[in-house]
Amino acid sequence: MGATLEIRNLHVSINDTPILKGVNLTINQGETHALMGPNGSGKSTLAYALMGHPAYTVDSGEVIFDGVDMLELEADERSRLGLFLAFQYPVAVPGVTVANFLRSAINARRKSENPEDPGITIPDFRRLLKNKMDLLGIDHKFAGRYLNEGFSGGEKKRNEVLQLATLEPKIGILDETDSGLDIDALRIVADGVNKLKGPQLGILVITHYKRMLEYLQPSFVHMIMDGQIVESGGPELADEIEEYGYKPFFAKHGVEATED
Template identity: 55%
Template structure:
């Protein structure tokens, strides 16, 4: 099913200061968009706002999923409608293993669609979990660990990808999932994302400081965010230009070259 995330003239304040000054962005299922920008440009502000983090106040503009206004909705409702956010630094939840956490999450999402849904049977759930882990090449033991407790950077990202694979979102927002990963871990995580894209047709919004992740997940469109504004959009070659030249050339107020 095709869905569309539509962000229009989005202005966002944090602690009384405007950080985003009118963002326009449209992501359809099946598409990969990348948002790149230097540190402090407002990338995480955008991802947190898409998910309804209470510290980020929308003062103007809209965020819609298939025409439905997301702004009045809590983060869990936004997730139930088909969004997923992979966090830059996910929280640890000692005492709760990944398997049981994900079972709650999957059941909650299904109940949202069908209020009479009683929850997956033990065996159904086990098959879903094992099948999903196999698809994204994860060892089944991983699901027995406590959520993000004592995880390396790479393991935290793996746990986010597993959540995404289980929840099957229409649009996934990946905020700096490449940060702190070595090349092998980065490749494994990107392979998981690509497998899910192929299988589910989800749309992806990749938020990143570094172009290297875009070697493994090829974007259809690249947007450059600077000082809370999208200053340039283009195809994947824009990411190569950033890799060669950094961001400074975009600061110029002269006409684009």
């Protein structure tokens, strides 16, 4: 049976300012969900809080992943359990190659399962990484570049997808992976994610725009406003938002419109 990420009545604040005000959402391995919402509605806060960023304080609620209470765990433990966050703004780590980084990440997982594990051999790792880069159409030279250093916007996002492909999480959250990309870069990144879709991967795509969703075809679409999920439906919800914007929904849910 697949893993489930279950978010129950989650309240999160930053510097004592409440941002999430009771989010409920369940994602099963193999499903693709989209989370849409206007600026400042709490989309990225949800992503960071799920991954365990120390600046985000969980005030109440529960996050259960694969039967484990995630809120007790550090970010690295959450990752090793099979949760992944593709960052909107990936951080540069000078001097650390993409390959070295990914190999360390794989070994960290293996060691947490078995402390005696000697880690993946270099030939095995090379093969794995090559396969993943070929799958995503990424130049092999990429592996030798320093992590996110001097990467273009598109390269950063492709690098996030490469990590998603290599680490094979159970649930992957894509935090505005489409932001800052032109239409060609967006297609390449979305194609990559599409190739990873399957029964082993649950996806939560966070986005402002429908464009990304046209590629990814989520079965479930949710709308977040003022820290709560106010609408959930199928792809038609995304169409509705695309056509009318968020305005009608502000009125419908009695939420004051935020500056966009």
